Amino acid sequence: MTDPQITENFTVTMEKFLALACTRLPDDVYAKLKELRESEDSGIQKVLYDAYFENLQQALELGRPCCQDTGLPHFYIKAGASFPWLDMVGPALEEAVRRATGSVPLRQNAVNYFEERNTGDNTGERIPWINWDIVPGGEDLEIITYFAGGGCCLPGRSRAFKPSDGYAAIVQSVFDTVADLGVNACPPLVVGVGLGHNIENAAMLSKKAYLRPLGTCHPHPRGAELERQLAAGLNKLGIGAQGMRGNSVVMGVHIESSARHTATFAVAVNTACYAHRRGLIKFKKDMSWELTGYRGAVL
Ligand code: SF4
Structure with a gap:
């Protein structure tokens, strides 16, 4: 089943979600980095962790990626077998990546193997990488996005x-x-x-x-x-x-x-890496959605 308005809304939501996920680390990762900073006793380690946190804060304030290498986009999907909008998901994710490359911006990292040519928009042969798990009896769509840096x-x-x-x-x-x-x-x-x-x-x-x-x-x-x-x-x-x-x-x-x-x-x-940009978003079959792991975040 397809519907142009639903496809467009999904694409816009995913473009914004990509922006969030490459700008802000999930709460569990941030908390773990804080914990590790406290467990270090060498001065250089505390300086490094403080630089990480300063970088993360600047990324949030400026609305920019927290690492210059925004990697290649990966999506790990758990799709309910009865989720009604499966047909549009793959193409819409590709379009969201294309748009986010310009709007976030994401570094252009996708290179065609046998032409040695950068595609310029982070899409290409089998990229974004999409891994599907079908959930029998399910009606929802769960998407983990991940920026796989070099x-x-x-x-x-x-x-x-x-x-x-x-x-x-x-x-x-x-x-x-x-x-x-x-x-x-x-x-x-x-x-x-x-x-x-x-x-x-x-x-x-x-x-x-x-x-x-x-x-x-x-x-x-x-x-x-x-x-x-x-x-x-x-x-x-x-x-x-x-x-x-x-x-x-x-x-x-x-x-x-x-x-x-x-x-x-x-x-x-x-x-x-420390910039563990792993984001989770869940869609219901009515296309309402919720973020998991980013307290207080809005798209
Ligand atoms: S390893 Fe991670 S933090 Fe380091 S440069 Fe690559 S993406 Fe950035």
Whole structure:
């Protein structure tokens, strides 16, 4: 079902939502950064966190992105199978990205692979990246938007292992990723770990993992315990914000998992930076909407 007025209203709302989500960090991320600032005892770390907060405040006051790299736009959608306006969602999101590139503005980051040409409006082949999950019996539309910056994408990796490699392969994958290239991602990081049966499902799970709200944990007690131990261990590396030596290199480690094959398993590690621009908006079937995670925000 399509309706030009509903499509236009949705596009305008999403353009404004993109502006909010790249300007203001969600409340849970902001609170975590505050907490980490208090837990640091070195002067340079406090200066760095204060610079982060000054930057975030200026972004709010000026209505400008909180990082110059506004990344490539990603959308993770949970769509109720009975949501009546599904047909327009993909094209409207693309148009919202196009408009937001000019109005926010967003940095023009989309480059065509084989022509090495910047498309100029942050759209292109399969970009914006849209991941769909259909919710049987549902009537609503839930959209997580995420700005995937270059530096925070750089450390990501995915690899398959033999079962005999054991849990040590998970731990080594996480530590190697953060220790090798984590500083490129502007720590403190949210580390997403995907545990699957091959590299592509592990990679997708690692992304969904870091999109989870901070403070949530894996549903299995052993998964939750591994998250806690990995976060504690990574923070003992002494890397700190921006790699300038401190008590915390991560805001959290989140694991998402699927069943694995008897003969193989896969681990993917994905990092999100301190400017963790993950926004959530929910639409009802009458197209009324609500923001989650931005107290007091208006579009
Ligand atoms: S890693 Fe994040 S904060 Fe650092 S430059 Fe990239 S997008 Fe910005």
